[in-house]
Amino acid sequence: MDLISEGLVSKTARVMETLLEEQKSTSLRKIAEKCNMPKSTLHRILSSLEEEGWVYRNPRKREYRIGIRFMCFAQKWRLNHELALLAHPLMESLSEVSGETVVLAVREKKEIRCLEVVETSNPIKYHFRIGTRLPIHAGAMGKIILAYSPLQVREEILSSPLQKFTDNTLTSPDTLRRELKLIRERGYSVSIEEVDIGGSAVGAPILGPEGELLAGLILDGLTHRIETRLEDMVPMVTETAREITDLVSS
Secondary structure, eight states, rough: OOSSTTTTTHHHHHHHHHHHSSOOOOEEHHHHHHHHOHHHHHHHHHHHHHHHEEEEEEETTEEEEOOOOHHHHHHHHHOOOHHHHHHHHHHHHHHHOOOOOEEEEEEEEEEEEEEEEOOOSSSSOOOOOOOOOOSSSSSHHHHHHHHHHHHHHHHHHHHHHOOSSSSTTTOHHHHHHHHHHHHHHHHHHEEEESTTEEEEEEEEEEEEETEEEEEEEEEEEEHHHTTTHHHHHHHHHHHHHHHHHHHHHH
């Protein structure tokens, strides 16, 4: 059932707000009264939300409550928000010391989303915005996240066509597999103009208490600035990532 029609988005939001306010399952009649909405319209909205997992309906009592999908989404948002808050001061320090932009990002299915960005004061730079999508198979961020993702995720990505952004993008699955193995062994990734000509980066993983991947951290800048200081950049990024990992685990 398609929820997209004039005024229906705001009605759906009212329904979700009402369910969030309730401490337990709520009847259709009570929800309709609180939302000031006809039961027929409300039932269509609730049925669509139930199909998608956002709402749960108790078949015996014919009552509704927030579904597991919404709770998982809210939990993930809270964890990402807290991770960004913890990481920000250390990202600022790394940016100040290196003179480059620092980006924190997480995997969302087959894409990567920027979670936090600390831009360099250097006027010549590549811009990132919170929420920006990045490729998962190319660049320092893509490779560090893919390298530390579960094997099933890696193979799913590697079995799909790999987009070529520049001549330096690795599009051979076998070559990329070897690169990802090397990244896991040494604990960091390097990208030299794999996504943008003139841009390079160094990345490291941020891990959870059980060693699971939480996010990726990269130091990004112009190629001539990164390449000439690579020996200094790598320990800067890996140490900062370890410090964030320690904060998360403490």
